[in-house]
Amino acid sequence: MTDNNQNIILKTNNLYIGYKSKKKDIVVASNINFELEKGKLIGLVGANGIGKSTLLRTLIKVQPALSGSIIINNKNLAITNPQDLAKQLSIVLTEQLTSKNLSSYELVALGRHPYTNWIGNLNENDTEIINKSMDLVNISGLKNKKCYELSDGQLQKVMIARALAQDTDIIVLDEPTTHLDMYHKAYILKLLQRLTKETGKTILFSSHEIDLAIQLCDTMIVMKTNEVICDQPCNLIKEGVFESLFPKDLISFDNSTGSFRVSK
Template structure:
């Protein structure tokens, strides 16, 4: 049997990212090419200051690219208006929550905004989508609680549920495990992996948890000083990509275990 080829959700072609400063450009990274298929968990990793946040901001149309092309479902990102983009792409950022007095249900329901009428009235279909999202991230029992009553881990699940009810093909998260302990870092990333299987959505997240990303991701985007590489974790390991990610005087990558260790010599 021939396996059906999955369609590409996000395509990046010869992209240059950075900042326009007066009459010149400050290039952060260039010649970026990758395609992400449906139902994939994708980790964006690299050293501090390498440009992960700049790349994410460019992908979500918060920051203009310097050159190149970004396509979502074969449509050029720059040609998609804000309302239509909200139906194609949902985001989870690390910004402080400004709606802490809302209940969990109310906050998650905000994800239906692109589909509701001008007064924001929820239909029965909207309510069913919200209920399913709460079930998927296992917070249905918390729906009446206020956001300020939650732990960081619980709140992160709420934000993921809000992205789910937005019903987009791709969800992009910026550092979703920030402020979480080791157990909850693994829990959130495993949850994202499960969601790609249960919903068919493509989920792209940036993270410093490279060891966890190697274990859980279908694809990884690795930003280095030499360029941006996108491939399956096993191929990245075989090609020595992680070995050059950090200075070897302190951090070494062990190909046999697929993890980093401290250089004690």
């Protein structure tokens, strides 16, 4: 086995994603093949309705694949039980919390659930990991604040800390910058970039902030109408992938600056 293969943490083989129905399968995207390396920040981008959330839900086993395979840590996702998966992959979704009466600390502590007994008792190691996770995200000062007292940006950082406390190799985030202003969008994505470097974890996130993803990501997965492309941002720019992402009547991509602009 080559060093490169040893460094691959998640890969897809001829993956088809979509929805099963009694009459026929509805395919959202097909023939998806990519390999994600350990310790990288990976952005999943594409136009609205292209299937980003469907792909993420399939990768985290919330939604079954129509065909093909997903391999995490050299094991087929299809035969990975929920308990084992929870120790390999943690998730930060955009859904609202069902209870905001929890303190920030209590919410982060939920990340230890795969490792605690059925009562949920925390041992010294659990407490150490929870505190370290909050330190990494710079929210130790919010430890005793209730979640309903937090701003959207603060709550997002607490959710990221909970994923860190779960201590998995991979963290998956669905639209982590939703509801945030421009500063906090950049702050959260810059935070994710720092966390990959400091923890060695692989972080995969979906986003509409393509300009920011180009600047900060090691790798990007670009979903287009007829194909899914995975590569480094610089290579994607050279290949003209972003130029054809949106209709050119309103938005164009400037290769020299690596950013989108409104067409004149």
